[in-house]
Amino acid sequence: MSDDDLPPETKLTRSKRAWASSNKFITGTTARPESERLPPGQHIVRDWPVLDLGKQPDVSRERWKLRIGGLVDRPQTLDWAAFMALPQTQARSDIHCVTTWSRYDNDWTGVATRDLLDLVGPRDEASHLMLHGYDGYTTNVPLADFAAPEAIIVHSWQGAPLSREHGGPVRLVIPHLYFWKSAKWLGGIDFLGADKPGFWEVNGYHMRGDPWAEERYS
Numbered sequence: 001m002s003d004d005d006l007p008p009e010t011k012l013t014r015s016k017r018a019w020a021s022s023n024k025f026i027t028g029t030t031a032r033p034e035s036e037r038l039p040p041g042q043h044i045v046r047d048w049p050v051l052d053l054g055k056q057p058d059v060s061r062e063r064w065k066l067r068i069g070g071l072v073d074r075p076q077t078l079d080w081a082a083f084m085a086l087p088q089t090q091a092r093s094d095i096h097c098v099t100t101w102s103r104y105d106n107d108w109t110g111v112a113t114r115d116l117l118d119l120v121g122p123r124d125e126a127s128h129l130m131l132h133g134y135d136g137y138t139t140n141v142p143l144a145d146f147a148a149p150e151a152i153i154v155h156s157w158q159g160a161p162l163s164r165e166h167g168g169p170v171r172l173v174i175p176h177l178y179f180w181k182s183a184k185w186l187g188g189i190d191f192l193g194a195d196k197p198g199f200w201e202v203n204g205y206h207m208r209g210d211p212w213a214e215e216r217y218s
């Protein structure tokens with residue numbers, strides 16, 4: 001029986017089980033001891049700083065779209081209603097910025113990247129992603145990091161809509177990597193067969209950006 005003969009529910013359930021059991025997505029990002037919560041060279045801040053290229057695009061929920069393409073079986077263009085119709089996940093995580101501030105206990109609501117992966121079906125050749133912001137920003141991530149269980153495409157922070165300055169209406173959050181990988185004003189995701197540097201990576205930032213390994217610059 002081929003996958004196409006199965007009803008959509010069953011396909012989704014099957015691929016969920018596949019993500020859960022796949023070695024491809026074991027990245028060692030599961031809970032760390034509290035003593036290792038703050039990565040080396042970081043300090044804790046209480047307020048949430050704003051960092052970007054200086055232009056903060058004004059993208060209404062009505063105008064916002066998320067295009068997902070490249071090496072996937074089912075390319076998508078999601079509008080707000082389609083995005084909100086996907087399974088909604090709540091997650092709490094810490095932010096670690098390469099400029100050395102960290103902010104603990106951010107409460108996010110959005111779509112888990114794993115649910116998005118179930119929707120689009122990455123092909124076997126897909127190994128990396130390029131994320132695109134509405135401001136023209138790009139950043140690259142390995143598929144395994146994007147697929148981490150705690151990675152989430154968010155529309156709300158601390159129970160309120162994500163503000164424009166922090167990337168609203170929708171941004172990515174990959175908490176186990178430095179925050180420059182978490183594209184604000186997310187508008188596009190391209191699945192690629194090889195790694196390729198994004199905006200900061202072209203300018204000397206690390207291709208992966210693991211805070212615990214201090215992968216700041218390459």
Ligand SMILES: Nc1nc2c(c(=O)[nH]1)N[C@H]1C(S)=C(S)[C@@H](COP(=O)(O)O)O[C@H]1N2
Binds near residue numbers: 134
């Ligand atoms: N679209 C877009 N996303 C972006 C950036 C940007 O300039 N444009 N800056 C990155 C950097 S360097 C950081 S540290 C975080 C900052 O997010 P914040 O302003 O919400 O703290 O967003 C990341 N995502």
Ligand SMILES: [Mo]
Binds near residue numbers: 051098179
């Ligand atoms: Mo940053």
